[in-house]
Structures are given as structure tokens and as C-alpha cells.
């Protein structure tokens with residue numbers, strides 16, 4: 001079974017590429033951002049999640065870990081691509097333990113590389129149509145700070161396992177996905 005993880009800064013194109021990969025290889029697309037946003041309309045918890053997202057801060061580990069573990073189990077070993085999770089060392093440790101206990105593993109980590117300037121531009125462009133209240137200049141800045149301080153360090157952990165595939169995130173959507181497909185088909 002193929003289990004993948006797509007990694008990269010906000011705006012790098014993780015969601016778009018994960019969707020295309022999921023379609024081509026028949027994987028479940030597990031986006032932590034989407035799964036959290038689906039909770040927004042649900043009372044008190046939804047209001048708390050929205051406050052973290054609008055500030056560009058991370059939602060507490062315990063909540064995200066529980067939601068993502070449930071989503072992984074719901075795929076019933078059909079293969080998945082994780083998008084937006086794990087985002088902290090704590091989350092990556094929880095994921096490692098969870099996968100091991102359930103007899104699963106990650107086959108590859110796709111690392112979408114894009115500079116902060118280019119990624120910010122994309123986030124702001126997306127904000128014009130996404131309806132996402134966190135796609136604005138101020139929140140984007142906070143999300144990048146979180147990415148550098150808390151998320152990027154996780155990559156070292158996966159690099160040590162030799163599973164990271166670096167992908168240039170600058171070309172068009174089609175070119176990037178073709179590069180990814182070529183890598184995965186190797």
C-alpha cells in the first residue's frame with residue numbers, strides 16, 4: 001500500500017498536488033487544513049479552531065493528532081497522502097508511533113520547495129477566491145514564521161530515513177505534477 005506525505009511552506013501547492021496525486025494513484029487525500037475547516041461550523045470547538053487559523057497559529061497537537069489518526073484509520077489500509085500533517089515534531093513522533101502500531105509506514109515524503117516571496121504571492125492570490133479568512137498578508141506572515149520554527153525542522157527527521165524527494169515548486173501545476181508522477185513511478 002502506498003502512503004505518502006507532502007511537505008512544504010504555506011502556498012507551495014501541497015493541496016493542489018496532493019489532490020492530483022490522490023486521483024492518479026487512488027489514494028485518500030488527508031488534508032489537516034480541510035479536516036479542521038470541516039469542523040468550523042460545529043459550535044465551540046469550531047470557534048476555537050477558527051481563532052487559531054485566523055491568527056496563523058497552529059491548532060493544539062492533541063486535537064490535530066486525534067483527528068488525523070482517525071482519518072488514517074478510516075482509509076482502512078487503502079493508501080493515503082498526508083497534506084499539512086505532521087506540522088510539529090510532536091505530531092511527527094505521534095504519527096511514527098501510530099503507524100508502527102498499526103503496521104503501516106510512509107513510502108516517500110515529497111518536499112515541495114518554494115521561496116517565501118513566491119509562496120506569499122500565491123497565498124495572497126488564492127485569498128481573492130478561496131474565501132479562506134487566513135489567506136491575507138498578516139496571517140500569511142505568521143504562518144511562515146510557524147513553518148520555519150516548528151514545521152521545517154521535521155524534514156531533518158525524514159531526511160535521516162532517506163525518504164525525502166525534493167520537488168521544485170516553481171513551475172506550472174501540470175509540470176510539477178508530472179515531475180512528481182515521474183518520481184513516484186521510478
Ligand code: ADP
Nearest residue numbers: 010011032033052053057058059064084085087
Ligand atoms: P497552508 O498549508 O496553506 O497554511 P492549511 O490548510 O494546511 O494551509 O492550514 C491552515 C491552518 O490550519 C494552519 O495555519 C493551522 O492553523 C491549521 N492547521 C492545519 N494543519 C495543522 C496541523 N497539522 N497542526 C496544527 N494546526 C494545523
